[in-house]
Amino acid sequence: xxxxxxxxxxxxxxAPENASDELEPGACHDSILNxxxxxxxxxxxxxxxxxxxxxxxxxxxxxxxxxxILETAEDPKLKAAKSSDDLQTKDGSxxxxxxxxxxxxxxxxxxxxxxxxxxxxxxxxxEKHVFIxxxxxxPIYSRYGNEDKLAGLCxxxxxxxxxxxxxxxxxxxxxxxxxxxxVFLVKGPLILVAVSKSNESETQLVLQLTYAFNQIVSLxxxxxxxxxxxxxxxxxxxxxxxxxxxLIDHLLVFMEKDPAFLLGAVRCLPLPExxxxxxxxxxxxxxxxxxxxxxxIMIAGNQLITLVRMKKYTLHPSDIHxxxxxxxxxxxFKTAESWTPICLPKFDATGxxxxxxxxxxxxxxxxxxxxxxxxxxxxxxxxxxxTIAEKMRRAxxxxxxxxxxxxxxxxxxxxxxxxxxxxxxxxxxYKCKSTAQLFSSDPISLDRLQDYRLRHKExxxxxxxxxxxxxxxxxxxxxxxxxxQIHCVATPAKLIFRSSSQDTxxxxxxxxxxxxxxxxxxxxxxxxxxxxxxxxxxxxKEEERIFIMNAPTF
Amino acid sequence: MSSRKxxxxxxxxxxxxxxxxxxxxxxxxxxxxxxxxxxxxxADFLTKEVIVDDRIVTMQIWDTAGQERFQSLxxxxxxxxxxxxxxxxxxxxxTFKSLESWRDEFLIQASPRDPxxxxxxxxxxxVDLDNxxxxxxxxxxxxxxxxxxxxxxxxxxxxxxxxxAFQTIARNALAxxxxxxxxNEFPDQIKLNANDNGRNRDGDNCAC
Numbered sequence: 001x002x003x004x005x006x007x008x009x010x011x012x013x014x015a016p017e018n019a020s021d022e023l024e025p026g027a028c029h030d031s032i033l034n035x036x037x038x039x040x041x042x043x044x045x046x047x048x049x050x051x052x053x054x055x056x057x058x059x060x061x062x063x064x065x066x067x068x069i070l071e072t073a074e075d076p077k078l079k080a081a082k083s084s085d086d087l088q089t090k091d092g093s094x095x096x097x098x099x100x101x102x103x104x105x106x107x108x109x110x111x112x113x114x115x116x117x118x119x120x121x122x123x124x125x126x127e128k129h130v131f132i133x134x135x136x137x138x139p140i141y142s143r144y145g146n147e148d149k150l151a152g153l154c155x156x157x158x159x160x161x162x163x164x165x166x167x168x169x170x171x172x173x174x175x176x177x178x179x180x181x182x183v184f185l186v187k188g189p190l191i192l193v194a195v196s197k198s199n200e201s202e203t204q205l206v207l208q209l210t211y212a213f214n215q216i217v218s219l220x221x222x223x224x225x226x227x228x229x230x231x232x233x234x235x236x237x238x239x240x241x242x243x244x245x246x247l248i249d250h251l252l253v254f255m256e257k258d259p260a261f262l263l264g265a266v267r268c269l270p271l272p273e274x275x276x277x278x279x280x281x282x283x284x285x286x287x288x289x290x291x292x293x294x295x296x297i298m299i300a301g302n303q304l305i306t307l308v309r310m311k312k313y314t315l316h317p318s319d320i321h322x323x324x325x326x327x328x329x330x331x332x333f334k335t336a337e338s339w340t341p342i343c344l345p346k347f348d349a350t351g352x353x354x355x356x357x358x359x360x361x362x363x364x365x366x367x368x369x370x371x372x373x374x375x376x377x378x379x380x381x382x383x384x385x386x387t388i389a390e391k392m393r394r395a396x397x398x399x400x401x402x403x404x405x406x407x408x409x410x411x412x413x414x415x416x417x418x419x420x421x422x423x424x425x426x427x428x429x430y431k432c433k434s435t436a437q438l439f440s441s442d443p444i445s446l447d448r449l450q451d452y453r454l455r456h457k458e459x460x461x462x463x464x465x466x467x468x469x470x471x472x473x474x475x476x477x478x479x480x481x482x483x484x485q486i487h488c489v490a491t492p493a494k495l496i497f498r499s500s501s502q503d504t505x506x507x508x509x510x511x512x513x514x515x516x517x518x519x520x521x522x523x524x525x526x527x528x529x530x531x532x533x534x535x536x537x538x539x540x541k542e543e544e545r546i547f548i549m550n551a552p553t554f
Numbered sequence: 555m556s557s558r559k560x561x562x563x564x565x566x567x568x569x570x571x572x573x574x575x576x577x578x579x580x581x582x583x584x585x586x587x588x589x590x591x592x593x594x595x596x597a598d599f600l601t602k603e604v605i606v607d608d609r610i611v612t613m614q615i616w617d618t619a620g621q622e623r624f625q626s627l628x629x630x631x632x633x634x635x636x637x638x639x640x641x642x643x644x645x646x647x648x649t650f651k652s653l654e655s656w657r658d659e660f661l662i663q664a665s666p667r668d669p670x671x672x673x674x675x676x677x678x679x680x681v682d683l684d685n686x687x688x689x690x691x692x693x694x695x696x697x698x699x700x701x702x703x704x705x706x707x708x709x710x711x712x713x714x715x716x717x718x719a720f721q722t723i724a725r726n727a728l729a730x731x732x733x734x735x736x737x738n739e740f741p742d743q744i745k746l747n748a749n750d751n752g753r754n755r756d757g758d759n760c761a762c
Contacts, residue, residue: 136634138562138614148603151562151614155599159631232667233634236562 024512025539026432026439030551032307033266033436034316034346061348065294065310066373117149128196130212130252133157134229135189140237141212141248147238157184161191174202185209188222189229190237199477201484204262208255211318214345215251218322219244222349250329254321258302259476262483263514265431265438266317269303270413273544275400280306280552282391286384288554292374293381294353296554300366301405302328304437304548311553316346317436327367333357337385339378342371356381360389364398365405413546416441420538422531426503427475428517430539432547439539439546442472479516482507486514497525506532562612563727564634568656569641570649571620574679577710578641579617582720587711594619597631606724613724632664637673637727639719642688644678644707650688653696673726674703677719682709 117123122145131150132141137158139147147154161184164172175182183205185192192209200208217225220240228235255261271279283296283306294313298305302324307315322344327333341352356370356378368388370381392398407414416439417425429440485493486509496507504523507516517535519528543549567575576594580586583602598617603610616631632638638660642649657674666672678693690707697705704726706719 134634136564137616138564138634148560148562148612149601151601151612152599155597155614155616159597162631162633234564234636235634236560238560238562 024432024434024510025430025536025543026437026547026549027434027512028547028549028551031435032309032314032548032551033320034314035434035436060350061313062351062353062373065292065313117145118153120145122146127198128194128200128252128256130209130248131157131193131195132212132216132248133191133193134233134235134237135161135186135191136233138234138236140190140241141245143249143252157191157193160184161186174205181205183209185213187213188226189233190216190225198256199480201481203487204480204484207261208252211251211255211261211321212248214318215248215322215325216241216244217345217349218326218343219247221343221351222345223351247325247329251322251325254302254325254328257473257476259429259440259472259479260302260317260438261321262476262480263429263431263438264317265436266320267303267438267440268546268548269300269305269401269404270411270439270542270546271305271400271404275395275397276306276548278395279392279397279401280308280550282388282395282397283308284552284554286387286391287370290372290377290380290384290554292372292377293370293554294373295369295371297323297369297371298360298366299324299327299369300401305366305401306548306552308552308554313347314551315344319344319346323369327357327369333367334359337382344371356385358382358385360392360401361398364401366398366401413542416538416542420535422534424520424523424527425531425535426518426520427472428515428535429476429479430516431514433511433513435547435549437547440472442475475518478503478505478518479507482516497528499523504528508532560610560612561728561731562614563636563724563731564614564616565637565639565723565727566616566618566631566635566660567639567641568618568660569620570643570646570652570656573620573641573643573646573649574710575620575641576617578677578679578708578716578719579615581710581713581716583615585713587713589711604721604724606721606728609728611724611728613720632660635660635664635666636730637675637723638664639675639677639723641677641679643680644688644693645680645683645685647687650678650693650696657700670701671730673723673730674700675719675723675726676703676705678705678707679710681707681714682712 123129126144128143130141130143131139131147131154133139133154135158137155139151139154141147142150161172164170165186171186172184174184180195180197181200181202182193182195183202185206187210190213192213194205194209196205220228228237228240258267260267279298283298287293287296287308294310295315296306296308297315297320298307304320307320309315323342326342332338337356337358340355340357342355343349343352347353353371353373354375354377356368356372358368360366360368368385370384372381403411404413409415412419417427425441427441429438431438482496482498482505485496486507492509493507494509496505498505499521501521503521504519505517506519506528508514515532515536517528517532519531523531539546567579569575572591576592576598577587579598579600580588583600594617597619600615600617602613602615604613605611616635618631638657640653640656640660642653644650653676661669661672664672676693676697678688678690693707694705697703704722706715706722708715708719710716
């Protein structure tokens with residue numbers, strides 16, 4: 001690579017390509033995750049035709065697994081197991097008749113209530129709003145404010161969408177104003193809208209809306225969601241989602257801060273190779289006889305520790321993100337073993353998996369999810385969990401996890417920039433495409449995400465304050481438009497090198513990886529390329545620690 | 555936020571232009587009346603919170619334009635409505651005659667699941683005026699012939715019966731809701747062991 005500095009510009013661009021042939025840090029043959037290019041997917045969402053917006057449920061992966069189990073085992077219990085899971089939330093207490101009712105009216109003082117509310121501090125000056133409503137125009141969710149009071153706005157949104165749909169036989173995708181984008185996504189019986197002043201592109205916003213939709217599917221399944229509205233188009237979906245607004249709230253913050261969403265990749269907890277192997281073994285040796293178990297997933301601080309799967313089945317990163325979000329948003333998992341239905345929309349949007357969710361121990365914040373198609377496997381899985389925890393403790397895995405979570409300075413992966421030793425590099429993030437895994441120089445810890453939430457408690461107001469020290473979140477914010485150019489469907493860029501008075505950013509995509517690096521300003525191109533080369537070598541050297549390089553099955 | 559008891563009802567107001575749809579809504583929501591006529595363009599949306607049987611109910615009122623050139627907004631507005639309010643002007647017989655077609659139009663566009671029992675309410679407005687041309691009896695007869703639709707004679711100007719009419723609207727929509735609730739507990743759960751519909755099953759299908 002030393003010769004690159006003497007080459008002329010076009011060859012500069014070629015130089016790193018050569019490096020990529022030999023170096024594709026993190027790549028391995030077998031992946032636990034579906035390799036993604038999430039952007040392409042959402043770009044196709046953007047260009048879908050009117051007809052395609054009607055969601056049809058495809059054949060069910062869960063049924064497939066179950067019938068396979070049936071075939072191999074003829075398990076009579078499972079055959080009889082008609083799913084009778086109750087809905088999570090039901091509105092049971094409705095008075096049966098309207099007789100003897102008293103209708104009192106509440107402060108309906110002023111005409112301009114509605115208009116005033118839109119100008120209230122709860123709503124103005126937000127960086128990004130998200131509204132979810134039914135196609136009948138009934139509000140379901142608003143990121144800020146009280147969705148009830150936004151019923152009028154929801155009516156307007158519904159009208160806009162429908163007029164375009166009916167009069168022009170077309171789909172309303174976005175409305176751009178000078179400083180604001182409104183992005184619309186009509187999915188099945190729901191309309192999702194983001195109104196944003198951030199630097200996110202339309203595609204990136206559609207991606208976030210799709211996640212919000214999937215979060216709802218994850219709670220209800222697509223089958224149920226569709227059926228509810230087939231039966232009753234006037235249904236007020238808030239009744240079924242009561243208590244789950246929190247999940248959507250968290251997800252929206254999570255998506256803005258964690259590049260995992262931007263890149264469609266999963267972040268792994270950096271661990272010594274041996275420790276990860278021991279954890280995986282603890283799971284496989286304990287669970288290999290539990291026949292209905294589809295996935296065993298261990299996570300900590302929004303990072304994947306290991307994922308053991310049933311042969312043939314892999315998970316999509318976006319499903320894992322929803323699991324991260326579920327765990328992160330639910331304090332109750334910390335206090336007790338839980339048994340919960342979970343629908344993973346990419347895996348199978350039509351049905352629920354049943355999940356045993358628990359933290360490994362009080363002194364280790366790793367959370368284990370055991371996902372099965374068997375409705376009454378709680379006891380079996382609960383026992384398995386305790387065996388796994390015991391095995392992990394004996395093999396010193398808990399210490400290893402805690403060290404990584406506490407960002408022990410002795411680990412080379414804690415402060416990668418120090419170990420790489422190129423002072424000009426301020427920040428980088430790397431995605432291995434074939435395994436859909438991500439590593440960045442300064443991962444956002446759980447605590448910092450929470451701090452961020454606290455600081456923005458009043459919520460996402462636009463701040464003009466000059467940022468003095470950039471955090472991972474700010475770097476990622478800067479990468480957004482590069483990411484967008486690289487994933488542009490019409491004219492995708494392969495390599496972008498941009499200098500400004502603030503910094504120099506290089507982003508580079510090959511068949512194997514995506515890389516975003518922020519350097520000091522005034523960084524020269526050939527210098528940058530050399531630095532990137534060293535960076536890639538370091539990632540290659542550390543790949544066994546920072547990525548999950550195998551795809552274990554039960 | 556205890557959204558458990560919260561409920562939102564979508565109420566649509568239809569009728570010829572100038573019968574007083576917007577005025578009725580303004581009287582109900584804002585307790586105001588203006589003699590000045592301002593045609594509604596497209597539609598207006600107003601919300602009002604009311605309490606029916608301990609339940610907080612938000613009425614999302616869709617006030618539509620009566621003029622024909624806005625009729626193409628159709629389905630969008632009617633879709634998923636909980637109650638439809640048809641308004642005519644008691645001094646203008648032609649607006650009364652239009653009720654039939656407004657009702658039909660609504661049923662076609664909204665295609666509710668149970669059209670015979672869909673809650674409608676009829677309001678004969680402007681009873682404060684002297685030049686009345688549609689008699690009470692005529693109004694009532696028509697309503698009876700349509701499966702006993704509740705009929706109110708109102709004056710948006712003098713706030714006659716407006717409150718009562720909207721109470722009935724909320725209650726009837728809610729009753730519909732409640733009834734549906736009783737018979738609709740989503741009994742069928744997802745059939746997890748549905749037939750394997752010919753997806754490829756390779757030799758290696760052992761789960762262990």
